[in-house]
Amino acid sequence: xxxxxxxxxxxxxxxxxxxxxxxxxxxxxxxxxxxxxxxxxxxxxxxxxxxxxxxxxxxxxxxxxxxxxxxxxxxxxxxxxxxxxxxxxxxxxxxxxxxxxxxxxxxxxxxxxxxxxxxxxxxxxxxxxxxxxxxxxxxxxxxxxxxxxxxxxxxxxxxxxxxxxxxxxxxxxxxxxxxxxxxxxxxxxxxxxxxxxxxxxxxxxxxxxxxxxxxxxxxxxxxxxxxxxxxxxxxxxxxxxxxxxxxxxxxxxxxxxxxxxxxxxxxxxxxxxxxxxxxxxxxxxxxxxxxxxxxxxxxxxxxxxxxxxxxxx
Amino acid sequence: xxxxxxxxxxxxxxxxxxxxxxxxxxxxxxxxxxxxxxxxxxxxxxxxxxxxxxxxxxxxxxxxxxxxxxxxxxxxxxxxxxxxxxxxxxxxxxxxxxxxxxxxxxxxxxxxxxxxxxxxxxxxxxxxxxxxxxxxxxxxxxxxxxxxxxxxxxxxxxxxxxxxxxxxxxxxxxxxxxxxxxxxxxxxxxxxxxxxxxxxxxxxxxxxxxxxxxxxxxxxxxxxxxxxxxxxxxxxxxxxxxxxxxxxxxxxxxxxxxxxxxxxxxxxxxxxxxxxxxxxxxxxxxxxxxxxxxxxxxxxxxxxxxxxxxxxx
Numbered sequence: 001x002x003x004x005x006x007x008x009x010x011x012x013x014x015x016x017x018x019x020x021x022x023x024x025x026x027x028x029x030x031x032x033x034x035x036x037x038x039x040x041x042x043x044x045x046x047x048x049x050x051x052x053x054x055x056x057x058x059x060x061x062x063x064x065x066x067x068x069x070x071x072x073x074x075x076x077x078x079x080x081x082x083x084x085x086x087x088x089x090x091x092x093x094x095x096x097x098x099x100x101x102x103x104x105x106x107x108x109x110x111x112x113x114x115x116x117x118x119x120x121x122x123x124x125x126x127x128x129x130x131x132x133x134x135x136x137x138x139x140x141x142x143x144x145x146x147x148x149x150x151x152x153x154x155x156x157x158x159x160x161x162x163x164x165x166x167x168x169x170x171x172x173x174x175x176x177x178x179x180x181x182x183x184x185x186x187x188x189x190x191x192x193x194x195x196x197x198x199x200x201x202x203x204x205x206x207x208x209x210x211x212x213x214x215x216x217x218x219x220x221x222x223x224x225x226x227x228x229x230x231x232x233x234x235x236x237x238x239x240x241x242x243x244x245x246x247x248x249x250x251x252x253x254x255x256x257x258x259x260x261x262x263x264x265x266x267x268x269x270x271x272x273x274x275x276x277x278x279x280x281x282x283x284x285x286x287x288x289x290x291x292x293x294x295x296x297x298x299x300x301x302x303x304x305x306x307x308x309x310x311x312x313x
Numbered sequence: 314x315x316x317x318x319x320x321x322x323x324x325x326x327x328x329x330x331x332x333x334x335x336x337x338x339x340x341x342x343x344x345x346x347x348x349x350x351x352x353x354x355x356x357x358x359x360x361x362x363x364x365x366x367x368x369x370x371x372x373x374x375x376x377x378x379x380x381x382x383x384x385x386x387x388x389x390x391x392x393x394x395x396x397x398x399x400x401x402x403x404x405x406x407x408x409x410x411x412x413x414x415x416x417x418x419x420x421x422x423x424x425x426x427x428x429x430x431x432x433x434x435x436x437x438x439x440x441x442x443x444x445x446x447x448x449x450x451x452x453x454x455x456x457x458x459x460x461x462x463x464x465x466x467x468x469x470x471x472x473x474x475x476x477x478x479x480x481x482x483x484x485x486x487x488x489x490x491x492x493x494x495x496x497x498x499x500x501x502x503x504x505x506x507x508x509x510x511x512x513x514x515x516x517x518x519x520x521x522x523x524x525x526x527x528x529x530x531x532x533x534x535x536x537x538x539x540x541x542x543x544x545x546x547x548x549x550x551x552x553x554x555x556x557x558x559x560x561x562x563x564x565x566x567x568x569x570x571x572x573x574x575x576x577x578x579x580x581x582x583x584x585x586x587x588x589x590x591x592x593x594x595x596x597x598x599x600x601x602x603x604x605x606x607x608x609x610x611x612x613x614x615x616x617x618x619x620x621x622x623x624x625x626x
Contacts, residue, residue, distance in 0.1 A: 152565020156597040159562040167480045249472040250563050252465020284469040
């Protein structure tokens with residue numbers, strides 16, 4: 001039996017999965033992310049944790065196929081352009097992790113949202129091209145074409161949060177542009193739309209503006225037929241539908257998979273996105289499917305592992 | 314020496330190229346496209362012309378690697394969804410062309426704009442992901458990722474003419490939607506913008522509205538610093554820049570290649586597109602390059618041949 005490690009590096013902690021070739025998660029552990037000193041310790045901490053695990057479990061090093069990484073920044077051909085959350089700049093992962101591990105090992109890396117896309121694709125046994133959204137603090141994405149994640153030449157492949165969807169009253173985005181999908185479909189975006197509608201005071205609602213206003217509260221109200229909350233769902237879904245219609249005439253996937261915290265809204269969201277998508281979609285792509293992601297926060301760890309497994313197939 | 318045939322099927326004629334493995338075009342010929350009887354004769358006419366050529370040139374059949382096709386409609390995995398210009402519906406090319414040829418032969422097929430993209434990519438010896446636009450009667454496109462054209466699951470990959478770029482005053486598109494890139498960046502689109510500006514009568518110009526108004530006249534005027542014609546270039550380039558910025562955060566290519574009749578405008582157009590692109594582009598993708606296609610109407614024939622050559626590598 002051969003094994004892989006799938007490593008999802010976040011700004012707070014690193015999730016490490018130990019999987020067999022068939023994709024079964026056999027064990028898991030995590031280390032805290034030490035962002036001191038430009039994040040120089042992170043790979044050493046990961047290597048040490050893995051070496052301790054291997055020793056404890058008495059695993060034969062020759063049975064390890066390699067180490068896949070999902071990283072919070074743009075990655076292209078295993079080269080990390082930058083990871084502001086980690087303090088990293090220009091890191092070639094095969095070299096850097098081999099140095100931390102103390103010997104030359106097989107390493108693959110991709111962006112964390114792309115890793116999540118690949119993880120869902122693999123674990124849900126999809127065979128057709130797929131586009132994944134993660135709607136959370138930000139809006140990220142991953143695109144899988146011909147069974148591979150699309151990194152893009154600058155590692156900016158599937159930076160879907162920065163598709164421009166609002167042209168009439170664009171809101172400034174953290175990226176420096178305005179009108180980006182992230183400004184309306186992230187947690188901040190959903191709450192922002194809700195606050196605007198509460199202020200406009202045209203729709204009945206049980207919601208009121210407070211620090212506690214969050215997507216869960218809003219989508220729960222929508223499920224209870226709160227008119228204002230239902231309008232929030234429609235607005236978010238309209239922007240998502242427009243973005244998906246644009247993506248559909250670009251890469252033409254079979255499935256749009258919706259993940260991230262906001263996807264906890266469930267089918268009320270995917271159903272609404274599909275409705276608005278059909279308004280904007282080219283006749284040739286109208287039967288694209290909209291589904292919910294299933295792996296939650298583990299998707300990136302699975303996808304990171306799959307980078308190694310698919311590389312060995 | 315091994316050979317391939319690259320076959321670009323258009324609504325009026327079929328261009329057939331005879332190439333060696335190195336991509337050199339050794340000979341070429343064409344047949345008229347017989348669209349009678351739902352286009353049932355087309356593949357037989359092509360097969361007969363090729364068989365006559367092979368006989369005449371005394372080519373050994375075993376030296377032929379295969380037959381690549383570029384077709385005017387959506388194609389996925391060598392399956393033609395439909396080609397309205399040919400009268401075709403649901404044709405599996407390997408089977409259909411083998412039947413016409415009289416024996417089982419190696420056949421690959423893709424959409425004609427995707428074939429053109431692949432042809433430019435191959436002949437210009439590109440190595441990085443690339444997005445190609447053909448701006449002509451319509452607006453088509455092709456995307457090359459990891460050295461392969463992106464068909465999309467419905468064969469609608471890179472239907473870039475139907476990215477929505479005009480939200481304020483959208484014009485109806487032939488596809489049934491409105492605001493599509495094709496409504497403003499095709500021949501009809503460029504002439505339409507010019508007519509609108511002439512009617513508005515705010516800018517000096519040597520242009521006047523007539524049946525002879527066409528992109529060449531307009532872009533020639535722009536090169537002579539005609540204020541209205543320069544504004545046409547800016548408007549078209551603004552829409553193109555927005556579309557490219559969206560594509561850049563989706564597949565993140567190194568090069569945007571501009572082809573089709575309108576690209577005869579030359580660098581005045583690519584320079585303007587890049588200027589507007591920089592306005593809309595995410596910070597991570599600003600150094601994408603904008604270049605002119607080089608193969609003109611032969612791109613599809615080359616790309617069709619490359620489908621076979623890349624399949625044999």
